[in-house]
Amino acid sequence: MASRNDYYKLHFIVFLWGFSAILGKLVTIPAVEMIVWRALFAFLGMGFVIFTTRSSFVVGTRDLIRLLLIGVIVAVHWIAFFGAARVSNVSVSLIGFATNSLWAAILEPWFNRTRIKKFEIALGLVVIFGLYIIFSFDFQYKLGLLMGIAAGFTSALFSIFNARAVKHLHPFTITFYEMIGVFLAALLFLPVYQHFWATDHVLHLLPSGVMDVIYIALLAGVCSVYAYTVAVELMKRISVFVIQLSLNLEPVYGIVMATIIFGSAEKMGWNFYLGTCIIMLAVGAYPVLKKRVAAARERAGKAA
Template structure:
């Protein structure tokens, strides 16, 4: 049973994740180079953790390739995430990322071959209304919002894939390979990135300010390795429902932090906050509705099982009651 300290720790972890976009805004190097450093440092640190714990991390070729490929999806997600924060604002970036729940409700049934629940369609429509309101009042930030939406879609995709991987493999091993895959993805992307996107500028692997190295270290060690390790530990104390509900507060914490740190630069129109509020209410309602309909479905199954058991017991009783008469007929014959 989680205590008050556990609840505070969980919210602190979500606060750290909300701070990620702010770090991306503060760091001067571009998004691709930033993700390269973040994933490189995270992979090295997680490698040390695995060695220290003597956790075996050798995998079959197929499993290893799946995790490395998923890592490349993660690198694309983070690149678009930081690019969104840089070309627009942290608030716009986090508003777009709040749609990850919508993307998950679409992708999960497609990948895992399950039916789409009616309430998921309703939640999706509400989120679309919220996005329409944001786009209508913040069209100047349309590029940043589109980047965040694609980033949220990729986040939902690798989350669904991880849901399948975690059933067969250790979570730390998965993250190690995915961070390595994300770093490898950045390295493979570098030649195309330089040639087609920024041929004059080239790679920017050295930040303009020394403080950027501190920010990159915080991003990799605190926001990635530390936050992930503690979150996994908290999963042993909290239900998935409680975890997901709290994680949905990440955009709220991030937008508040961005306003406190950047001030008027993060001040948006009233329409933006109305649209974002619609999205957040839908996102926060999702786990409650999911739990309600899941409990209703299980209760309905239990009632059917009870009725089936009662029917079988009644049939058995009727058969037993008829047996003496049948035996009497046999004896008389």
């Protein structure tokens, strides 16, 4: 059972992940190249932690393959998340990501072979309505928002898989091999990225200066090694949906910090904020509706 300290940890790492979008925006090299470095630093740092704490690197072949494949999903998540901030801005990236809890509400029952609740579908439609309001006007960051939504989907997906893995593997081991998976996936994606999307078909693999190295090191050490490991460990006691729901505070933290740091670049039209409010209300309504539905079923069971 989760303790109060567990929830404090959860909200602290949510704050750190909200700040990660800003760090990613501050790095001057393109997002894909940055992710290669972040993943490299992350798995080397995690390897050092495992070595110094005398934890285990040993996993079975099947678990190794699964963890590496989850790492591929994390790589897609990072590319979509940081790419969204680059083609639009931090606020748009974070709002698209805010759909993660509703993705979890749909995906978790599907993977666990339980029924999807009607009110979850209804809330999903409300979220779609909120996105429609954003898109229906002259919204110039449509690609960024779609990439942010993809980041939310992949976040829910790898969280569900990690919740299963942590039942029999140490969080340090999970993080280590998944970061290797991220690194390999990002590395293999570089030629495709260079051919189709890189400016002038040129890669910019070398950090532009000391600050780039510092920002990437913070992303790897604080937002990956520490935050990711803590999140995986918390999955032993907190459900995937609660974690994903808490992650919806990430846009709140991130947008406030981004507005302070980047100023007018983060200012949007009224339709963006109206659509954002609708999305956040739908997400916030989920636990209330879930509790009421559970209470109604309990009363119906007693009456029968």
